[in-house]
Amino acid sequence: MTITASREQQILTSVPTDLLINGVWRPAQSGSTFAVIDPATGDELAQVADGTPADGIAALDAADAAAADWAATAPRKRGEILRRAFDLAIEHQEDLAVLMTIEMGKSLPEARGEVTYGAEFLRWFSEEAVRISGRYGRNPEGTGTAIVSHRPVGPCLLITPWNFPLAMATRKIAPALAAGCTVVLKPAELTPLTSLFLGSLLLEAGVPDGVVNIVTTTDSSGVGSALMADPRLRKVSFTGSTPVGKVLLKQAADNVLRTSMELGGNAPFLVFDDADIEAAVAGAMLAKFRNIGEACTAANRFFVHASVANEFASRLTAKVRELGVGRGTDDGVSIGPLINAAAVEKNAELVDDATSRGATIVTGGSAIDGPGTFFAPTVLTGIQPGTRLLREEIFGPVAAITTFETEDEGVRLANDTEFGLVSYAFTRDLARGHRLVDSLRSGMLGLNTGVVSNAAAPFGGVKSSGLGREGGLEGIHEYLDTTYTLIPAS
Template identity: 85%
Template sequence: MSTTTPAAPTATREAELVASVPTGLLIDGEWRPSSSGETFEVVDPATGLVLTRVADATPADGLAALDAASRAGAEWAATAPRRRGEILRRAFDLAIERQEDLALLMTIEMGKSLPEARGEVAYGSEFLRWFSEEAVRISGRYGSNPEGTGTTIVSYRPVGPCFLITPWNFPLAMATRKIAPALAAGCTVVLKPAELTPLTSLFFAQLLLDAGVPAGVVNVVPTTDASGVSSAVLADSRTRKVSFTGSTPVGKVLLKQAADNVLRTSMELGGNAPFLVFDDADLDAAVTGAMLAKFRNIGEACTAANRFIVHASVAQAFGAALTAKVKALGVGRGTEEGVSIGPLINRAAVEKNAQLVADAVDRGAEVLTGGSARSGPGTFFDPTVLTGVRPGSRLLSEEIFGPVAAIATFETEDEAVRLANATEFGLVAYAFTTDLARGHRLIASLQTGMLGLNTGVVSNAGAPFGGVKSSGLGREGGLEGIHEYLDTTYTLIPAG
């Protein structure tokens, strides 16, 4: 991977890149228009300008994609694991080769800064490499049963056609995190990317074809009719799994629909991550971790720190140090030099952040920096720090999805844990303490699927990503990730 920083992209370079992205539906290895002939706009949130238009899939198109995935299923499942792994490894190599194109595309359709987009390419590509290696490691068990009366064989097989639904905030990583294990396991897929950021998925789909993925194994159907397309695909008995990353309310609807055909499900849903800072914490490390956990990806991440729960004795010092760093963040279009905070995804996101801040201030919180939207063009909100956030404030119960840090205080460890767990969500938590025993207690007491102990970043392709409670079920990544796409078969052979 290159260690030099490329020159800032020109308007011509951006236009050429967007023009190179397929804008049709990928069905059975071919790019085709929607059956309705309709298209929809993809908008740059930093400028409000239309980048291009892409085909708008109908429910019939979703079923056509499922047809293709079903036809390709048996041959892909029978493809040697080594061959499946080699194709995924080639896709990894192509993603790294095209990293600047992928990063720029994400920046202009989603808003994140170019350095962060490059980071997503590095992170997202790792799922291709990790699962290229896992494809050949799908193993089972063979041995005597406990009674000694027979031989037990446990084996695994692909679940079948999978319906994958990805969000707009990490358009490459969420696609690779689902597609890579599915393909490694021998499954075929229908991907429905987010309406707001379909271009990265379409570009990546072409990359997969270039890597040698056979026709019908990966199909992509961008659409403005998400519920219509999803309902049609989930109602078809050929679909055997659905994997969704997005909001909890939508996830609950999909779970209900999946129940009709008893589908395998993976749900990575909403978050309300607590960020605990104890009185013995290394404050410099805690502030560094806070900047990563809160302001990475403009705060538009399910793993973003939502509630800063800080010991009362260090809250003032922590707030002052965090505010100093937040004031230094550059705000602007993600392609500009020195920009860390790009636009929020749309006007509704800006309005929500403004309402959450206003609610907290009305209840007695103090704004240390930021706190308001910027005038257009674009959908920008100033990076914000509030302190003295009171119980009952919406900032403490709702997922913020923006660059707003809300600081509340605690006095005892038990209180900190109680406040951290006082949510329906349980995706990730962060905690900063130099007390090793306390760290182990937090591992046991915090109700969360993931914990960053003295770190502000937890995501890694080699680790299981997922939550508990209303944050979802199932895991993506790690040794566990591929088993989400495998069915288990147990065979007993009598002795003698």
């Protein structure tokens, strides 16, 4: 169902546009604001407070002041607040979905799916809040009793990207709150509205003043640097590009901050000669074109066995040509706009580089005239070694296909990258599948599936794709310090 302009406006007017500091919505100290733009039309959606480093410190003041009481709050109570937040997110699913669609560009069905996924972190960690455990027992020498316990790390800075405005926020906020930490959330300046609306839901759910603070800003570096230089901050969790992540890791070293880094990806998608091609194509459509290809988990490099490459490319192209392109709130749209003009330019440059080296455009391959920042869903074949598409994260609806002959060659090509977030592989050979678990160097593997993300599973990568894990049993421990106590035997 197409969302009317009046309905969009009604939702927009319900979104706070100030900073959330100590439970109060307030303007930036400078009084400045910045525009949030609809990438499908170029129209302004709202003006949002443009926080300064001083505002960031005020938010940390609030988080620090609230830290002791929140850490002492009963785990059950923390869990109940998160559960109420889950219920409110589901209740407001359509509002959140429309906000994500108009400020980021993804289709409305995909945005609804993100609400389901993002809200699940609130529910999952509401349950994990009461399961923070430790150990108790005699030491091996029999000279005493060892107690291992966990406590919250303290105030945290959470920096989220623009491509999944709700899920990336809940994936960080939920485990932090469940563990007993207070937070300062800095959402991406391109998509702040979803995070601000989430902030209002968290207050409604009963989150105490100062436990969750939100600072929107166009000065990400200035605000982040000010917070990370303050010794009261004890952790930074960042999702974004690898170059920015490396800068943050260097800054974190000065105060020895705990860090979680979910950085860039360059996911390989392997199709072996024995694969179910229909299933592989379906998986490819999800792994590549979900979220307009603007996902760190998006399949970047398609390595297809030479014996099935033509069939795979033909079937994939047929599916790609069926994708509807347009504003995400319109009926029948699967591919919305890229986030901005720079993203369109990058995709065009990558395609041009590939064709200059001998690749063939099977479908798409160019920007679509505006208004809006659209790029046609694209399939390329004959990708040659050295092509930028094989080295760089695409972040767009471009599928680049090359071939391989043997399992060893396919694995070598898949691992030939500095990144290691996720890999995808399609094969009916169970033994090969088990070998791939060990041979593919990535933090996650989708074996005969094009989607791996789940709130109950640990999300994260290796190599230049980051440090730490979000979600699953592992996610809450990113926000806990471990304490060992020895009691001598009497």
